[in-house]
């Protein structure tokens with residue numbers, strides 16, 4: 001075990017899943033409204049044999065789930081909510097990526113629902129992302145509501161989230177989560193579907209329970225204000241700072257941030273909103289979603305390999321995406337190739353050893369393609385951003401060797417301390 005200090009409440013001993021290679025440093029979701037630099041993070045479950053919760057779930061799925069019966073359940077659910085009077089009956093959030101294409105298509109054309117698709121805009125759409133979004137609406141045949149948050153406020157929050165948390169996607173994630181509930185309330189649609197289940201990534205005890213088919217609005221989801229307890233909205237944190245402080249320092253007003261704030265619980269309850277994971281009812285395989293989307297709407301993969309990984313079709317619509325994965329590599333030693341390949345190992349597309357090789361080759365590759373735009377977006381110089389990254393390297397993960405930062409541990413066992 002490393003003698004070095006572990007920050008952010010991360011496990012001191014670094015382990016990689018025996019099956020999929022994911023690191024035990026991967027955090028579970030945190031309550032972002034309380035998230036400050038030194039917040040202790042809960043990390044994913046590993047059993048005593050060193051297998052992660054996501055793999056255990058997958059195993060169980062392969063072994064025990066009766067997908068025919070799950071599909072029946074989905075039919076029953078849809079029958080209960082289906083509206084044939086010209087109104088929408090469910091909401092499907094997404095950006096026009098492969099997962100949202102698959103989810104909306106399935107609901108509309110197989111389960112005969114009438115979805116309204118809703119989109120919380122990426123920070124900066126990529127060209128291919130924008131084309132896929134357009135194809136989703138035009139070729140897929142879906143109504144869509146595209147919401148773009150106040151660009152000045154979003155930039156400010158993104159900058160603060162980098163400065164205080166090294167988490168450039170925090171405002172995006174918060175906004176996107178509250179957005180779905182907001183749209184349900186606004187359009188009087190009591191049902192929404194996310195795609196993949198979070199259990200895919202390993203819950204705290206490693207097992208997905210039946211009631212987790214429903215998005216329960218756990219704290220931090222931004223579902224509603226009263227789930228956060230007795231708090232003053234001005235004390236909630238965005239980008240790691242209390243809202244009242246952001247307002248004082250940056251001459252903003254509360255209204256600038258309304259798109260990021262949780263809704264009042266009363267409104268949510270009155271509307272009886274239910275949000276489900278489609279991945280509970282139907283088998284969710286990202287690669288299959290990709291082929292499906294190519295077939296149905298002419299979905300385009302990236303013409304070039306996505307930096308930091310080997311894949312060409314995972315989350316490619318936002319120019320800032322690469323920095324989400326890069327910063328997670330800095331904070332948790334978990335890069336984009338690790339995230340992509342661990343999923344493919346679980347879905348039996350590649351082997352554990354192939355996953356290791358991909359991680360070794362691509363993890364931590366610096367995303368240069370949109371770097372200039374990213375720096376402009378967050379208002380930092382190259383030197384400032386690099387220094388910020390170095391500030392967040394936990395000593396138990398990183399060592400400086402001949403002036404260069406190296407991971408102490410890797411799945412291939414070639415880290416400095418391995």
Ligand SMILES: [Zn+2]
Nearest residue numbers: 017020052055
């Ligand atoms: Zn695993």
